Amino acid sequence: MLALDSFLAHDARFEDVLGEAPRLVKVAETDAHEGPVYVEEEDALYFTTLPSGRDTGYPEVDIKRLALDGIRFPLEPERISVVRASANAANGMTMDREGRLVVCEQGTLTERARISRVDRATGEAETVVDAFAGLPLNSPNDVVVTRDGAVWFTDPSYGHVQGFKPEPQLQDRVYRYDPVVDRITAVAHAFDKPNGLAFAPDESVLYVGDNGAPHHLLAFDLGATGAFRVSSRVLAIGAPEHPDGLKVDAEGRIYASASTGIQVIDTDGALLGEIGLPGAVNFCFGGPDRNVLFITADTAVFAAVLNAKGA
Numbered sequence: 001m002l003a004l005d006s007f008l009a010h011d012a013r014f015e016d017v018l019g020e021a022p023r024l025v026k027v028a029e030t031d032a033h034e035g036p037v038y039v040e041e042e043d044a045l046y047f048t049t050l051p052s053g054r055d056t057g058y059p060e061v062d063i064k065r066l067a068l069d070g071i072r073f074p075l076e077p078e079r080i081s082v083v084r085a086s087a088n089a090a091n092g093m094t095m096d097r098e099g100r101l102v103v104c105e106q107g108t109l110t111e112r113a114r115i116s117r118v119d120r121a122t123g124e125a126e127t128v129v130d131a132f133a134g135l136p137l138n139s140p141n142d143v144v145v146t147r148d149g150a151v152w153f154t155d156p157s158y159g160h161v162q163g164f165k166p167e168p169q170l171q172d173r174v175y176r177y178d179p180v181v182d183r184i185t186a187v188a189h190a191f192d193k194p195n196g197l198a199f200a201p202d203e204s205v206l207y208v209g210d211n212g213a214p215h216h217l218l219a220f221d222l223g224a225t226g227a228f229r230v231s232s233r234v235l236a237i238g239a240p241e242h243p244d245g246l247k248v249d250a251e252g253r254i255y256a257s258a259s260t261g262i263q264v265i266d267t268d269g270a271l272l273g274e275i276g277l278p279g280a281v282n283f284c285f286g287g288p289d290r291n292v293l294f295i296t297a298d299t300a301v302f303a304a305v306l307n308a309k310g311a
Contacts, residue, residue, distance in 0.1 A: 006261075006276045006304075014273030017253065017264055019307025024275060025073045027303045028066060030080050032296035035063075035093030037101060038286025039120070043068045045286065046083065046101060046120070048090045050298050058108035058164040061090045063101070063118065066301060070288055073303055084123035088114075089164065092142035092196075092282070097149055102128065104140035106159045109166060113137040115153055115177065129177045132184050135169040142196045142246075146203055151177040152187075154194040154208065174208060188220065190232065196246035196282070198254070200267075201311040207235070207254055209243035217243050217256055217265070235269040245282035247293075249308040255293070257281060262295065262304075275304050285310020 031050040051059030089106035107113030114130035139159035159165025192212020215238035243256035261277035
């Protein structure tokens with residue numbers, strides 16, 4: 001194994017990820033916890049904050065925006081603003097085809113969990129879906145919008161486990177919501193705690209991190225209609241509470257958070273290398289050339305400048 005500052009190679013192919021001058025730098029100190037989304041037209045990063053106020057009976061979470069400046073790091077704290085305060089225990093986020101934030105709201109004892117759309121300019125939110133078969137969702141955690149506009153999301157019961165949601169009425173599952181026909185489908189349920197999810201660049205494979213027992217990364221092969229053709233296969237084994245964040249680069253390599261930072265895995269499950277950042281929670285590709293991995297780590301946003309580009 002060859003170490004280079006904050007990067008640890010387990011396979012020579014990791015050099016393709018790093019390039020000639022990789023670097024890991026702190027972008028800004030802030031309570032960035034989950035859901036990082038890069039918006040190219042604004043050169044801005046959106047994220048959900050570290051939950052606070054559990055003594056009130058539910059976690060207080062805001063959606064915030066960090067105005068970036070290309071790859072100039074670090075940045076001034078005044079570049080951070082609040083887009084939506086008290087965002088119903090918001091967690092994972094993505095962006096839909098119309099440029100709106102799509103947000104996993106875990107809900108509280110008094111407010112339903114839901115997938116919402118949030119206007120980036122005003123912070124106003126509307127419900128996309130909040131139930132399956134008439135029963136309330138548990139605690140939506142991560143979300144992806146595919147090319148056809150379908151919304152895929154994980155729905156573990158973390159809220160109940162952590163004491164701010166009632167007893168779950170649904171299994172911990174992965175769902176697909178089709179906004180064209182207003183239909184939600186349970187696409188997979190063989191999980192303990194489904195967490196992060198990501199698609200291969202051609203959307204032929206869905207990757208899901210299960211943070212329950214055991215902790216592992218699963219791969220599902222998809223048919224042309226989005227139906228699973230085969231049962232899941234275990235791609236990699238994770239550590240406790242990981243894998244959480246999941247992303248895929250343009251070459252199909254999988255990035256998964258781990259206790260030591262972020263692991264980079266090939267499509268056969270081989271560990272290519274690691275970005276050393278204990279405390280890393282989630283991340284997304286961004287930057288003018290899509291080669292910056294923005295990482296939320298509870299106390300700060302970090303940036304890994306790589307050779308690889310986001311899918």
